[in-house]
Amino acid sequence: MIRVEGVHKSYAGTHAVAGVSFTIQPGEIVGFLGPNGAGKSTLLRMLSTYLEPDAGRIEIAGIDTVRDPLGARARLGYLPEHNPLFEGMRVRECLEFLAHMRGLNREEREQRLGLAAEQLGLAAVLQKRVRECSKGYRQRIGLAGALLGDPAVLLLDEPTHGLDPLQVLALREFLHGISPGRAILFSSHILAEVAAISSRVLLLHQGRLLLDEPTATLEQRARAEGINLEQHIVRVIERAGGSTRLG
Amino acid sequence: MAEHKRLPFVQTAWAVCAREWNAAFDSALAWLTIALAVLALNATALNEFFLAGRLELRALFETLPMVLVVLAPALGMRLWSEDLRQRTAELWLTLPVRTGAIVLGKYLALLGLYTLVLVGTLPLVILLCQLGDPPLLAIARGYLGALALGAALLAIAGFFSTLHAEALSAFVSAAFTAFVLLALGDARVMAILDGLLPGSGLGSLLGERVALLGAYQELVYAPSFDWISTLLPVLRLLLVTLLFLWGAQRGAARNRA
Numbered sequence: 001m002i003r004v005e006g007v008h009k010s011y012a013g014t015h016a017v018a019g020v021s022f023t024i025q026p027g028e029i030v031g032f033l034g035p036n037g038a039g040k041s042t043l044l045r046m047l048s049t050y051l052e053p054d055a056g057r058i059e060i061a062g063i064d065t066v067r068d069p070l071g072a073r074a075r076l077g078y079l080p081e082h083n084p085l086f087e088g089m090r091v092r093e094c095l096e097f098l099a100h101m102r103g104l105n106r107e108e109r110e111q112r113l114g115l116a117a118e119q120l121g122l123a124a125v126l127q128k129r130v131r132e133c134s135k136g137y138r139q140r141i142g143l144a145g146a147l148l149g150d151p152a153v154l155l156l157d158e159p160t161h162g163l164d165p166l167q168v169l170a171l172r173e174f175l176h177g178i179s180p181g182r183a184i185l186f187s188s189h190i191l192a193e194v195a196a197i198s199s200r201v202l203l204l205h206q207g208r209l210l211l212d213e214p215t216a217t218l219e220q221r222a223r224a225e226g227i228n229l230e231q232h233i234v235r236v237i238e239r240a241g242g243s244t245r246l247g
Numbered sequence: 248m249a250e251h252k253r254l255p256f257v258q259t260a261w262a263v264c265a266r267e268w269n270a271a272f273d274s275a276l277a278w279l280t281i282a283l284a285v286l287a288l289n290a291t292a293l294n295e296f297f298l299a300g301r302l303e304l305r306a307l308f309e310t311l312p313m314v315l316v317v318l319a320p321a322l323g324m325r326l327w328s329e330d331l332r333q334r335t336a337e338l339w340l341t342l343p344v345r346t347g348a349i350v351l352g353k354y355l356a357l358l359g360l361y362t363l364v365l366v367g368t369l370p371l372v373i374l375l376c377q378l379g380d381p382p383l384l385a386i387a388r389g390y391l392g393a394l395a396l397g398a399a400l401l402a403i404a405g406f407f408s409t410l411h412a413e414a415l416s417a418f419v420s421a422a423f424t425a426f427v428l429l430a431l432g433d434a435r436v437m438a439i440l441d442g443l444l445p446g447s448g449l450g451s452l453l454g455e456r457v458a459l460l461g462a463y464q465e466l467v468y469a470p471s472f473d474w475i476s477t478l479l480p481v482l483r484l485l486l487v488t489l490l491f492l493w494g495a496q497r498g499a500a501r502n503r504a
Contacts, residue, residue, distance in 0.1 A: 048341045073343040074251040080341075084334040086266070088273035100262050101342045103252035149251075149343075 001026045001153055001183035002047065007056030009042050009207075016042040018207040019056070024183040024200075026152070029175055031194030031215070032187040033233070034204035040187040041081050043204065044157045047185070048078040061152045074102070077146030081157040083138055087131040091122060091141055094130055095148065102149040116144035119174065135162035143171075147178070154178075156186035160193055172197045191230050195219070203236060210240050251343075259344045263352025268359055271325065277360060284318045285367030292371050302379045307368060308389045308467045312429050312460060315400050320421035322360050323404020324414045326353050327499055331412035336499070350496045354405055361397045365390060384472050391477070392466030395484035399459055400425050402491035409498025432460025459487065 002024040009017040017039045024030050034040050045051040047058055049069040058065040060072040086094050095116065099109040117123045120140040125133050130141060139162060146154060160168045175184060175197060188194050194201055195215055203211035211218075211233075222232035254262070271277040288307055295306035327350075330336040339349050375381040404421035411417040430436050431453045440450025454461060462480035469476050 045337075050337050050341050070253065070343050070345070071251075073341055074253065078341050080334070080337045082334050084336075084338045086270070086335065086338075087333070088270050089266075097262070097266055098342070101254060101259065101344055103254045103343070 001061055002185060003057075003059040004043075004047070005057045007043070007046060007053045007058060009039075009046060009051065009054050015207045017046070017053075020204070020207075020209045021056075022202060022209065022212055024185055026181050026183050027179060028200060029179050029184045029186070029198045030200045030202060031198030032185055032202050032204065033189070033191060033194045034187075035189055038189075038204040039207040040189075040204055041157055042207075044078075044155050044185070044187055045080075047153075047155055048076065048080070049073055050078075050080075074149065075151055076153040076155060077149060077151035078154075079139075079142045079146045079156045079159055081161075083142040085130045085138065085141060085145070088129060090127055090129055091133065091137075092126040094141065095144055098145045099148045104148070112148050112150070113144075116147055119177075120144050136164065136167050139163060139167075139171075143174075152182060154182055154184045154186075156184070158188060159186055160188060160190070168193065191233055195229055203233065205237050205240060208240070211236050254344060256345060256348045259348035260352040260355065263349050264355040264359070267325075267353050267356035271356060271360055277322075280318065280321050281360060281363055281367070284314055284364045287314055288364070288368050289371060292368070296374075296378075302375055302381060304371060304375070304381075304386055304389060307371065308393065311393050312396065312463065315397055316422055316425045316429065318361070318364065319397065319400035319425055320404045320407070320418045322357050323401050323421055324408045324417040326350070326357060326405035326495065327409040328411055328414045328417045332414070340499070346500045347496045350405070350409075350492065350499055354402065354492060354495070357401050357405065358398055361401060362394070365393055365397075385469075388469060388472065388477060389467045391481065392463045395466070395481050395488075396459060396463040399484045399487040399491070402488040402495065403428070406491040406495040406498060409495050409501070428458060429460045430458075432458030432464070459484065 002022075004023070005021050007017055007020050008015065020039075020043060032040050032044070042051065046053050047060065047065070049060075049065045049072050052066055061075040063071045063075065065072045086097070089097065092113065095113050096109055099112055104112060117126060120143060122137070122140055122144060125137050125141075130138070133141065139159060143156070143159065146156070160171060163171065175186070178184075186197065195218075198215055200214050201211065201218055202209060218232065219229055222229045225232065225235075227235075288310060291310040292304060292307040295301055295303070299306075327336065330339060340346065342349075372381070372383075372386060375386075376383075400421075403424055404417070407421040407424070408414075408417040411420065431440075431450075433454075437450035437454040440453065441448060443449070462483040465476060465480040
């Protein structure tokens with residue numbers, strides 16, 4: 001469903017992403033972990049087709065993102081890092097517009113919008129303007145927008161940012177509910193979230209993929225070493241020559 | 248998973264246009280800009296009616312290019328700068344639609360706003376008709392010229408808005424370019440440029456080939472009507488419009504690089 005092969009991206013001579021490869025199958029929820037500046041957002045932007053890789057190849061549902069970006073976009077839902085939305089529109093209008101842009105007819109739009117409103121609890125804000133909605137609702141609106149096309153691939157950049165613990169819990173359950181048949185990749189810099197939501201962890205540090213393992217295996221390894229998961233991740237980063245100290 | 252349909256290019260552009268049209272009136276800025284432009288144009292023409300005692304719209308069409316130097320960038324900076332600033336460019340450019348359709352839809356909404364300004368001057372034509380027997384064909388040509396010149400300057404402003412996230416930078420770049428492209432067609436500027444490089448005919452060349460003012464004046468001040476002299480300047484302005492719209496599409500897509 002998602003295939004990434006030797007992808008590179010540089011900004012002004014600095015490697016933001018350096019030779020990253022991985023594959024995500026349908027039904028998998030994969031957590032993308034890494035400190036700020038690790039290259040998570042750059043990689044997600046390349047997967048979403050917003051950025052083009054300098055080298056390497058990305059496939060979304062078997063479609064090359066550089067050769068056929070529109071085909072890839074039609075098969076993916078994307079929640080960008082800062083969750084940009086059309087602030088002045090009413091929530092219903094905004095979601096209807098996004099659904100229309102995905103080629104859905106009036107009937108399909110109504111159906112998907114009703115479903116999204118029900119699944120994500122948006123009924124109370126449908127008539128409100130987006131700019132009047134709270135952070136939690138905005139995240140849900142962004143998520144609803146990403147799901148309107150019933151995508152095979154879902155990319156979520158920091159989806160829990162600004163959510164309270166109850167909302168994080170609800171998001172976790174929601175993602176598990178929609179995961180069958182879908183490849184979901186979400187980024188976070190909070191290990192506990194990644195461990196709780198995902199079945200597999202990708203650890204990115206300074207643009208390189210340091211680790212790609214099932215969450216359960218990671219937890220077993222940490223237990224075998226007599227340390228917790230967080231300490232284990234820190235060791236992986238330090239072994240790769242990275243610093244986890246402030247400053 | 249759902250089957251994947253694509254919205255056709257024209258339908259995409261039309262949907263984007265409708266969204267942008269509604270979004271423009273979400274703030275008071277669009278109302279204020281349009282109202283000020285209508286006021287300035289009507290005041291100039293009425294001044295000519297009552298002070299000079301002439302029943303014509305010449306003053307309106309003479310003033311319009313200078314009004315457009317400010318109006319087109321003020322409207323055109325909406326095309327993409329705001330999306331860059333609010334990061335909605337990332338939302339637009341990850342939708343399964345062509346960037347060209349997005350740019351065209353946004354541009355058509357801007358052109359609609361400008362058309363509102365021109366509509367706001369139509370009471371002058373009604374007034375002329377009530378006071379006498381104005382040359383309606385010449386007035387129609389004037390409005391055609393106004394629409395074609397506005398379309399070109401809006402495309403230029405739209406192009407600059409894809410290059411600057413700061414609306415002010417987009418405004419200044421577009422206003423400067425619009426001013427230069429208009430001023431090159433002014434007889435005094437042409438004479439100065441010709442004088443700077445005697446024998447080169449630089450001023451005349453730029454005035455005839457590059458300046459937008461010449462094409463506009465050919466339409467507005469033509470002594471009589473014929474299809475060739477009407478269509479040629481329109482095509483010239485249309486070519487500039489298409490060129491800068493293509494540039495705007497490239498500029499918007501460049502954000503992905």
